[in-house]
Amino acid sequence: MHDGAHIGVEIDLDALWAAVPCPTLVIDREGIVRALSGSAESLMPGALPGSRIDDSVDWLWRAHDRLVQVAPAALDRDVSVVSGSVAGRKFDAHAAVLPTGEVAWSLVEDTAQLLRQAQEALAREQERTAILLEASSVLTASLNVDRCREATVQMAARHLSDAAVLVAPAGRGRRLPVFYSGADEVVEQCSVDADPAVVAGLSEALHGFPPVSSGWIDPMTIPDWLVPQHFSGPPGSVMILTLPGHGVSAGALVLLRRTDRAVYSADDELFAGLFAARAGAALSAARLYAEQAAITRTLMRDLLPPPLHGLHGIEFAGGYRASKDYEVVGGDFYDFHPAARPEDETLVVLGDVCGKGLEAAVMTGKIRNTLQALTPLAQDHEGVLTLLNRAMLSSDHTRFATLVLASVAYRDGQVVLRLTCAGHPPPLIVRDNGQVEEADTKGTLVGALERITVQSFETFLAPGETCLLYTDGITEARGGPLGHDFFGEQRLADSLTGCAGMPAEAIVERVLMLATQWVGQRVHDDIAVVAITAPQRTHLSAVDGHTRGRYVA
Numbered sequence: 001m002h003d004g005a006h007i008g009v010e011i012d013l014d015a016l017w018a019a020v021p022c023p024t025l026v027i028d029r030e031g032i033v034r035a036l037s038g039s040a041e042s043l044m045p046g047a048l049p050g051s052r053i054d055d056s057v058d059w060l061w062r063a064h065d066r067l068v069q070v071a072p073a074a075l076d077r078d079v080s081v082v083s084g085s086v087a088g089r090k091f092d093a094h095a096a097v098l099p100t101g102e103v104a105w106s107l108v109e110d111t112a113q114l115l116r117q118a119q120e121a122l123a124r125e126q127e128r129t130a131i132l133l134e135a136s137s138v139l140t141a142s143l144n145v146d147r148c149r150e151a152t153v154q155m156a157a158r159h160l161s162d163a164a165v166l167v168a169p170a171g172r173g174r175r176l177p178v179f180y181s182g183a184d185e186v187v188e189q190c191s192v193d194a195d196p197a198v199v200a201g202l203s204e205a206l207h208g209f210p211p212v213s214s215g216w217i218d219p220m221t222i223p224d225w226l227v228p229q230h231f232s233g234p235p236g237s238v239m240i241l242t243l244p245g246h247g248v249s250a251g252a253l254v255l256l257r258r259t260d261r262a263v264y265s266a267d268d269e270l271f272a273g274l275f276a277a278r279a280g281a282a283l284s285a286a287r288l289y290a291e292q293a294a295i296t297r298t299l300m301r302d303l304l305p306p307p308l309h310g311l312h313g314i315e316f317a318g319g320y321r322a323s324k325d326y327e328v329v330g331g332d333f334y335d336f337h338p339a340a341r342p343e344d345e346t347l348v349v350l351g352d353v354c355g356k357g358l359e360a361a362v363m364t365g366k367i368r369n370t371l372q373a374l375t376p377l378a379q380d381h382e383g384v385l386t387l388l389n390r391a392m393l394s395s396d397h398t399r400f401a402t403l404v405l406a407s408v409a410y411r412d413g414q415v416v417l418r419l420t421c422a423g424h425p426p427p428l429i430v431r432d433n434g435q436v437e438e439a440d441t442k443g444t445l446v447g448a449l450e451r452i453t454v455q456s457f458e459t460f461l462a463p464g465e466t467c468l469l470y471t472d473g474i475t476e477a478r479g480g481p482l483g484h485d486f487f488g489e490q491r492l493a494d495s496l497t498g499c500a501g502m503p504a505e506a507i508v509e510r511v512l513m514l515a516t517q518w519v520g521q522r523v524h525d526d527i528a529v530v531a532i533t534a535p536q537r538t539h540l541s542a543v544d545g546h547t548r549g550r551y552v553a
Contacts (some may be wrong), residue, residue, distance in 0.1 A: 009325035023091070023107040026098070027053050029068045031061055034102060038044065043086055059084035060093055064103060067095055083110075084384035131159045135275055139282035143289040146189070152243075152253065152279045153181035160272050161239075161255035163228045167196065168251040169206055180228040192225045196252075199226065205222050205242040211273070214239040214264040226254055237263040241276040245284030255277065257552065279468040281404055303365050305334050308504075308530070312342035312410050315533040316506035319512045323356045323473075323526045331360030332471045332526035335368050337375045345418075347378040350469040350530050353401045359528075363399050367392070381405045381420035382454050386447060392447030400447035404469050408532055414532040415461040420454050425475065428493060429459065430466045430507075434500045436493040437496070439467070464501035473527035479518035487518050504533035 014035055017026060023040035027033055031053050041046065046056040054061035063082040082093050090110040090265060095103050138151050149166050156164035168177040176196065180188045196202040199222065201212040212542055219235040227235065236259030243250040259262065264272075271350065308316040322330040331353035339346040349371055353360045370391050374384045379501050385403065392400070402424035409416045423445035430436045443454030470492070477487040495514050499507045508531050 013171060022531045023086075025053065025060075025107075026102050027104050027105060028062055028102045029486065031064060040107070046051045057084070057086060060105060063093065063095070064105065067097075069101060072503060085164050088111075111303070128274075131155075131276060132274060133372075133548070135278045140285070144220075145283065145286045145290055148176075148279075148283050148286045149251070150178045150187040150189075152283070152404070153179050153187060154185045156279075157181040157183065157185060157256060157276065160268075160275060160299075160458055162258050162261065163231045163256040165226055165228065165254040165256070166243075166251055167202065167206065167254065168293055169249065178225070182228045182230050188229065194223070194225055198424060199223065199240070201240040202226075202252055203256070205240050206249055208242050208244060208249035211239070212240045212270070214269060215245075222256075227256065231256060231258075233258055235259075235262065239264050239269060239272055241272055243276055243280035243283055246279050246288065248284075250265075250280045250287065252285035255268070302368075303361050305528070306336050308336055310535075311338050311346060313444055313535065314408055314410060314415055315504035315535055316346075316348065316509045317533075318498070318530045319508040319528070321473075321512065321516075321527045323524060330526040331356045331401075332473055332528035333364045333368065334429060334469070334530045335371060337372070338376070339409065342410040345378060345409045347375060348406040348408065348469065348530055348532065349403060350424075350471065350528055351401050351403040352473075352528070353472045354524070356526055360399070363401070366395070367403075378405075378407060381456055382452075385420070385422050385443070386452050389446050389449075389452045393450070395424055400445045402471075406467065406469060406530075406532060415459055416458070417467055418456060418458045419467070420456040422452065422454055423448075425470065425472055425489070426457075427470075428468045428496060429461075430468065430496045430499050432462050432464045432500050434497045436491075436496050438493075455471070463536045464532050466496075466499065466502070466504060466507055466531050466533040468496065468507065468511070469530040469532070471526065471528045473525040474515050474529065477515050477519045477524050477527070478521060491518075501536060502533075503535075504531035507531045507533070551552070 008367040017024065018038050019035040021039060023043045024037040025033055025047060026035040028297045033047055033049055033051050033053055035049060036047060044056050047053060049427050052061075059082065081095070084091060084093065086107070090113050091107040092110065094106045094108065096106070135155055138155065139148055142148055147169065153164040153166045163180070166179040168179070170176050175191045176191050178192050180541050189457055191391065196206055197451070200217050204210060207367055214237060217238045219238050222235055222238055235256040237257040239255040241253045241255070242410065245252055255264070255272060262490055266329045270443070281440075305318055305320045308318045309317065315335065318336075320334070322331065332351070333353070334348070334350040337347040337349075349368075351364075353367065353369065367388065370388055371384070374387055377384050377387075388403075400423075403422045404424040404427060405420045406427070407418040418440045419441045420443065421427075421441045424441040424443075426441055427439045429439060431437065439457045439459070441455055441457040444452050446452065448546060475487055475489050476535070478484060479487065492511070495511065499510065502510075508529050511529050512527065516526075
C-alpha cells in the first residue's frame with residue numbers, strides 16, 4: 001500500500017509541475033531533468049524528462065552545477081538567481097531547493113526588455129497606421145488617374161523604399177506607362193516599349209496575381225528601364241507588388257532599396273502589401289470615374305442644347321440653366337433644325353418635360369430624337385405633335401411634356417413665323433415700337449391624352465422685332481423682396497418693352513439676368529429661352545399695321 005501510495009503521489013507531482021504557468025524545470029544533483037512545466041517544454045524543446053540540462057541550456061547547467069556543489073546545509077533555502085537567454089529571450093532563473101535535494105529552477109522573463117520590445121512594436125504599428133491613413137487620404141483626394149499614380153510612387157519612395165516605380169497596364173499598343181520617384185519625390189513619367197514577362201513577378205503583378213517573395217527576385221536581373229535615372233548604384237533588394245483593382249489590376253508597384261540597406265523582410269512585404277491594396281483601390285476608383293466621365297460626355301453631347309446662330313438673314317439665340325448648379329441638363333430643352341434654303345422653314349422647338357434632373361433629361365433626349373425623325377413633316381405642326389404624342393403614350397413612362405413649335409422662313413423679303421403651342425406658355429412677340437404681344441396659340445399636353453388638339457398662329461417679324469419662346473421656369477421663378485412672389489408673365493412682358501431692335505443674343509441674356517436676379521440664391525426650376533429676331537438690316541415688304549398675326553386653321 002505504501003509503494004502504491006508513493007507511486008500515486010509521484011504521478012500527482014508530475015501533473016502539478018506540468019501545470020506551473022511559468023517555465024520551470026526540476027533538476028537533480030547530476031543535472032538530469034526530472035520534471036518540467038508545459039511552458040518550459042515549449043520554450044526548450046530539447047529539455048525532456050531524463051535528458052541532461054547541459055545539452056539544452058548551458059548557462060543554466062553551470063549555475064546548477066555551482067549550486068549543488070555548496071554545503072548541504074546551504075541547500076535549504078533559495079541561494080541563487082542567474083540570468084541568461086533562451087530562444088533569443090532574456091530570463092532570470094530563480095533556484096528553489098526541494099526536500100529531495102533536487103532543484104526547481106523557475107525562469108522569469110526580463111519584463112523591462114519585453115516592455116521595450118512592446119513599446120517599439122507599438123510605435124512601429126502606430127507609424128505604419130499613420131502612413132496607411134495618409135495614403136488613403138492622399139490617394140483618394142484626386143480622381144485623376146495620372147495624379148493618383150504620381151502620389152502612389154511619391155508615398156512609396158518616402159515610406160517604403162529608396163525609389164519606387166509604378167508600371168501601368170499597357171494601352172492599345174505594347175508600350176507601358178511608367179512612373180518613377182526617388183528620394184527627392186520628383187516624379188518622372190515615360191512610356192516604355194518592353195516585355196514585362198522578362199522581369200520575375202512583373203507580368204504576374206500586372207495581371208493581378210499575388211506577389212512573389214522579394215527573396216526570389218535577383219536585383220541584378222532588373223532592367224535599366226525599371227530603375228529611376230537618379231537612383232544611386234545598383235539595387236540591393238527588390239519587391240514587386242500588384243495594385244489590386246475592381247476585377248482588374250491597376251498596375252504593378254516596384255520598390256527598390258540600395259545595397260547599403262537591409263533587404264526586405266517578410267514584415268516589410270506584409271506592410272507594403274497593405275499600402276498597395278489602398279493604392280490599387282484608389283487607382284481603380286479613378287479609372288472607373290474616368291471611364292464613366294467619358295461615357296457621360298459622349299451621352300451628354302446629344303442632350304445638351306445646340307448652339308444657335310444666324311441663318312438666312314434671321315437671328316437665333318438660346319439660353320439654358322438647369323435647376324441645380326451641378327447639373328448640366330434637365331427637363332427644359334430647345335432644339336434647332338435648320339432649313340437648307342432661305343425660303344424653306346427652319347424648325348425651332350422649345351419644351352418642358354414634367355420633372356427635373358437626370359430622368360427628365362433622358363425623356364428630353366427621347367423627345368428630341370423623335371422630333372428629329374419627324375422633321376420632314378414639320379410643315380404640319382399638328383401632325384408632328386400627334387405622332388409625338390402617340391410615341392410618348394406607347395413608351396413605358398408616366399411623364400408628359402409641354403412644347404412650342406416655331407417654323408421660321410424668309411420669303412418674299414419677309415420673315416414668316418408660324419407658332420404652335422401644346423400645353424406650353426404662348427410665345428411673346430416684341431414689336432419695333434416696344435409693344436409686347438402674346439401669340440394666340442394653344443393646345444393640349446403631349447404624352448397625357450390619347451388625342452391632341454392644337455391651335456396654330458402665324459405672323460411676320462419686321463426688322464428689329466423678336467419672338468421669345470420660354471419655359472415656365474422664367475415666369476414661375478419665386479423671388480422678389482419676400483422671396484415668395486412669381487416673376488410672372490406681366491413682369492416678363494414689361495422687361496421686354498425696351499428690347500425692340502436688340503440682337504437676339506442680348507435679349508436672351510437680359511431675360512436670364514433678370515430671372516437670376518429675381519431668384520437670387522433660392523431654388524428654381526429649369527429655365528430655357530429662345531429668341532428669334534429679324535435683324536435691323538432685313539428689308540421687309542409692307543405689312544398690315546393693324547393686324548400682324550392671323551389664326552391658322
